[in-house]
Amino acid sequence: MSIVTVQLGQCGNQVGFEVFDALYSDSYCSQGLCSKKENEAYQASCKERFFSEEENGVLVARSVLVDMEPKVINQTLSKAAQSGRWKYGQHACFCQKQGSGNNWAYGYSCHGPKHEESIMNLIRKEVEKCDSLHGFSIIMSMAGGTGSGLGAFITQNLQDQYPNALKMNQVIWPYGTGEVIVQNYNSILTLSHLYRCSDALLVHENDAIHKICAKMMNIRQISFNNINQVLAHQLGSMFQPTYSAEDSFHYRRNPLGDLMEHLVPHPEFKMLGVRNIPQMAENSLPYSTFTWAGLLKHLRQMLISNAKMEEGIDWQVRPPLARLPALGKMPFNKELHFDTSIANLVILRGKDVHCADLGKRMLQWKLRSYVYQYTKFGIEEEDFLDSFSLLEQVIASYCNL
Amino acid sequence: MTQSVVIQVGQCGNQIGCCFWDLALREHAAVNKKGIYDEAISSFFRNVDTRVVGDGGSISKGKICSLKARAVLIDMEEGVVNEILQGPLREVFDSKQLITDISGSGNNWAVGHKVFGSLYQEQILEKLRKAAEQCDCLQCFFIIHSMGGGTGSGLGTFLLKMLEDEFPEVYRFVTSVCPSGEDDVITSPYNTILAVKELNEHADCVLPIDNQSLFDIISKIDIMVNSGKLGKTVKPRSLVTSSARALKKHQKPFDAMNNIVANLLLNLTSSARFEGSLNMDLNEISMNLVPFPQLHYLVSSLTPLYTLADVNIPPRRLDQMFTDAFSKDHQLIQADPKHNLYLACALMVRGNVQVSDLRRNIERLKPSLQFVSWNQEGWKTSLCSVPPVGHSHSLLALANNTCVKPTFMELRERFMRLYKKKAHLHHYLQVEGMEENCFTEAVSSLSALIQEYNQLDVTKGMPVQDLPRLSIAM
Numbered sequence: 001m002s003i004v005t006v007q008l009g010q011c012g013n014q015v016g017f018e019v020f021d022a023l024y025s026d027s028y029c030s031q032g033l034c035s036k037k038e039n040e041a042y043q044a045s046c047k048e049r050f051f052s053e054e055e056n057g058v059l060v061a062r063s064v065l066v067d068m069e070p071k072v073i074n075q076t077l078s079k080a081a082q083s084g085r086w087k088y089g090q091h092a093c094f095c096q097k098q099g100s101g102n103n104w105a106y107g108y109s110c111h112g113p114k115h116e117e118s119i120m121n122l123i124r125k126e127v128e129k130c131d132s133l134h135g136f137s138i139i140m141s142m143a144g145g146t147g148s149g150l151g152a153f154i155t156q157n158l159q160d161q162y163p164n165a166l167k168m169n170q171v172i173w174p175y176g177t178g179e180v181i182v183q184n185y186n187s188i189l190t191l192s193h194l195y196r197c198s199d200a201l202l203v204h205e206n207d208a209i210h211k212i213c214a215k216m217m218n219i220r221q222i223s224f225n226n227i228n229q230v231l232a233h234q235l236g237s238m239f240q241p242t243y244s245a246e247d248s249f250h251y252r253r254n255p256l257g258d259l260m261e262h263l264v265p266h267p268e269f270k271m272l273g274v275r276n277i278p279q280m281a282e283n284s285l286p287y288s289t290f291t292w293a294g295l296l297k298h299l300r301q302m303l304i305s306n307a308k309m310e311e312g313i314d315w316q317v318r319p320p321l322a323r324l325p326a327l328g329k330m331p332f333n334k335e336l337h338f339d340t341s342i343a344n345l346v347i348l349r350g351k352d353v354h355c356a357d358l359g360k361r362m363l364q365w366k367l368r369s370y371v372y373q374y375t376k377f378g379i380e381e382e383d384f385l386d387s388f389s390l391l392e393q394v395i396a397s398y399c400n401l
Numbered sequence: 402m403t404q405s406v407v408i409q410v411g412q413c414g415n416q417i418g419c420c421f422w423d424l425a426l427r428e429h430a431a432v433n434k435k436g437i438y439d440e441a442i443s444s445f446f447r448n449v450d451t452r453v454v455g456d457g458g459s460i461s462k463g464k465i466c467s468l469k470a471r472a473v474l475i476d477m478e479e480g481v482v483n484e485i486l487q488g489p490l491r492e493v494f495d496s497k498q499l500i501t502d503i504s505g506s507g508n509n510w511a512v513g514h515k516v517f518g519s520l521y522q523e524q525i526l527e528k529l530r531k532a533a534e535q536c537d538c539l540q541c542f543f544i545i546h547s548m549g550g551g552t553g554s555g556l557g558t559f560l561l562k563m564l565e566d567e568f569p570e571v572y573r574f575v576t577s578v579c580p581s582g583e584d585d586v587i588t589s590p591y592n593t594i595l596a597v598k599e600l601n602e603h604a605d606c607v608l609p610i611d612n613q614s615l616f617d618i619i620s621k622i623d624i625m626v627n628s629g630k631l632g633k634t635v636k637p638r639s640l641v642t643s644s645a646r647a648l649k650k651h652q653k654p655f656d657a658m659n660n661i662v663a664n665l666l667l668n669l670t671s672s673a674r675f676e677g678s679l680n681m682d683l684n685e686i687s688m689n690l691v692p693f694p695q696l697h698y699l700v701s702s703l704t705p706l707y708t709l710a711d712v713n714i715p716p717r718r719l720d721q722m723f724t725d726a727f728s729k730d731h732q733l734i735q736a737d738p739k740h741n742l743y744l745a746c747a748l749m750v751r752g753n754v755q756v757s758d759l760r761r762n763i764e765r766l767k768p769s770l771q772f773v774s775w776n777q778e779g780w781k782t783s784l785c786s787v788p789p790v791g792h793s794h795s796l797l798a799l800a801n802n803t804c805v806k807p808t809f810m811e812l813r814e815r816f817m818r819l820y821k822k823k824a825h826l827h828h829y830l831q832v833e834g835m836e837e838n839c840f841t842e843a844v845s846s847l848s849a850l851i852q853e854y855n856q857l858d859v860t861k862g863m864p865v866q867d868l869p870r871l872s873i874a875m
Contacts, residue, residue, distance in 0.1 A: 097538035101684030178780035222757035224678040
């Protein structure tokens with residue numbers, strides 16, 4: 001069961017590269033803790049999911065790279081080729097000459113329809129290479145123009161063309177203090193559109209990951225490379241083959257489906273978050289010992305107290321309900337734990353971040369600042385109002401839980 | 402990758418342009434060691450095989466044969482352009498890219514705009530179309546001119562309307578040199594106000610610059626270089642004012658100042674040309690920094706002005722760079738953004754600076770700056786990995802700030818002083834197509850702009866209100 005990844009925009013492409021790199025190194029890493037046979041089964045499963053193989057044995061990532069300007073894609077392709085271990089398909093990328101200018105409307109209304117056919121063709125070619133398509137993982141940022149606008153458009157198209165495949169959007173939430181000034185508009189428009197056509201939205205916050213880099217991993221000068229690597233680590237843990245609770249001899253064939261079955265019980269509640277432990281620098285690993293029980297306990301409390309990293313967890317907070325089935329185990333020292341009890345904070349966190357954003361949005365909206373840039377490309381004021389109301393609705397539903 | 406065309410108008414425009422091309426060549430020479438014509442170079446230069454006669458010589462890939470600037474040089478008197486064509490940059494320009502006349506505009510906006518505008522309209526349009534055709538994907542026109550004279554001011558702004566009509570999708574970024582208080586042209590207030598009206602209506606983004614600020618920056622550098630403090634020597638090619646001739650004492654008078662502006666333009670486009678972890682294209686500048694179409698005047702500041710010769714840069718030095726960007730000494734226009742209201746601010750960083758350094762400095766500087774209530778986090782950032790020539794990193798800060806209002810008000814003052822007495826007015830009214838209401842319209846356009854800034858200023862210092870959100874029926 002394969003997963004096709006669509007990488008959109010500068011952020012999507014940079015993160016996507018790190019994800020494939022992490023997936024590759026994890027499955028081909030030489031110091032395993034399990035038996036050889038287990039390792040091989042694991043490798044095969046991972047390979048089938050994320051890579052296809054060329055005649056000479058080189059692994060090609062099942063991925064389509066899309067960007068409206070060439071610099072980042074060129075960089076990504078050459079980084080992958082240089083690593084010598086895996087690479088992207090030569091024709092798996094689509095790029096234009098001029099970027100989207102941080103304008104959601106430009107990405108959605110101009111670039112979308114104009115390049116719809118070419119991009120969908122690329123995706124189709126990638127899908128045809130799979131024995132059985134399981135779903136799509138779409139990596140995009142919300143602050144810019146291509147990732148957000150074109151991403152929303154493509155997700156909608158995927159919904160139409162592949163209604164049976166699951167779509168999980170990896171959405172990168174920008175820094176609170178601004179990377180892009182119009183990020184609030186772009187984010188609101190993206191979220192509201194994605195909510196209608198995606199199956200699940202997995203949110204990664206730049207702020208949170210930045211703190212993890214700073215506190216947990218002790219990196220002095222944090223670069224976007226570091227941030228992307230942590231993100232990839234989290235995604236890797238989620239996507240790696242796992243055993244199911246019933247059957248510990250075969251890997252799950254339906255990773256996305258199972259995840260969503262447990263986590264998205266109602267189409268109204270689609271926002272997900274990831275907590276991953278342990279997070280620590282390479283050098284500290286030899287000095288630490290873990291037990292599953294200890295890790296689980298930390299993770300549970302992290303979820304309950306809405307902490308995003310292992311440090312500074314508030315142990316006083318108690319949950320109202322307490323149903324926590326573990327989903328699966330991994331061969332390596334990583335674990336992923338999704339709390340499926342509905343009343344909990346994974347979901348409330350989605351609400352919190354939302355509220356902060358919408359508040360700011362309304363203030364800008366009142367003065368209609370920057371709106372002329374969007375109306376230039378066909379996004380009218382009603383579209384903004386529609387987005388606001390949809391998101392208010394979502395927040396209200398979460399609050400009601 | 403997109404291309405940009407530079408249009409240099411008038412004496413000032415052409416002199417700055419000359420420094421710009423010189424610096425651009427040096428920058429690309431430093432980055433592009435293999436001499437392959439790549440996309441970064443193609444944003445400002447064409448690759449031409451000069452042995453081919455006529456138009457067929459363009460080469461799009463492979464080794465660099467001969468680089469030609471994507472530029473159009475316009476001047477109504479021949480002296481400056483001729484000098485460029487005889488100087489070291491003569492190979493970079495094509496004779497087909499020039500438009501010159503003999504008599505000059507006589508420091509008269511009306512002559513530049515009305516007379517030469519109509520006379521040369523067809524020719525200019527043809528050259529522009531040619532330049533656009535030679536681009537794969539033209540994104541932006543950079544217009545360099547001064548506002549106080551006749552050609553740069555009049556013909557330069559005439560161009561804007563033409564560009565808007567002919568190439569509506571292409572951005573128009575204007576670098577305008579404003580006259581300072583003791584300007585040597587008496588009619589400069591008239592020329593400036595008439596030009597500002599055109600800038601208001603037809604430019605996408607304006608970077609005003611004034612000579613006084615540039616001069617102050619140079620004095621500061623001179624003091625630093627000549628003071629010879631113990632242990633502090635300046636790295637030779639790292640001066641923001643340096644050009645190929647800088648190391649000799651007899652540099653031409655405006656060269657140092659023009660180099661600062663050239664640096665501004667290169668840093669502005671660096672993230673669009675070179676790679677980085679957070680790219681920022683030219684269309685993003687307008688998208689993020691211009692919340693309302695008329696308020697498109699950006700205050701720019703450049704750091705560092707020079708690099709000391711010691712090799713390791715402790716993080717404090719990096720932080721100092723950010724602090725400097727917000728100090729008045731590094732601005733290219735006399736204004737006081739710290740005591741006025743920020744509508745938006747962009748930080749374009751080049752070199753080995755990472756996102757955590759950026760975050761840390763934004764957090765540090767935010768409390769001392771006042772942002773408008775609806776854009777409290779109005780920061781746009783970009784990281785480009787390629788540093789400028791001679792430096793290890795640099796920062797360009799572009800601010801959309803109400804501090805340009807006093808500048809405009811002062812201009813209006815000077816204008817009114819002359820206009821009330823109708824001094825020198827007859828030179829303008831003599832020109833066909835000029836009437837008194839051209840002046841009154843220009844002033845009212847400026848006053849409307851000042852009023853808009855006023856309205857924003859009124860909100861300064863007021864507490865941030867949380868507006869009620871839409872309520873949903875559940």
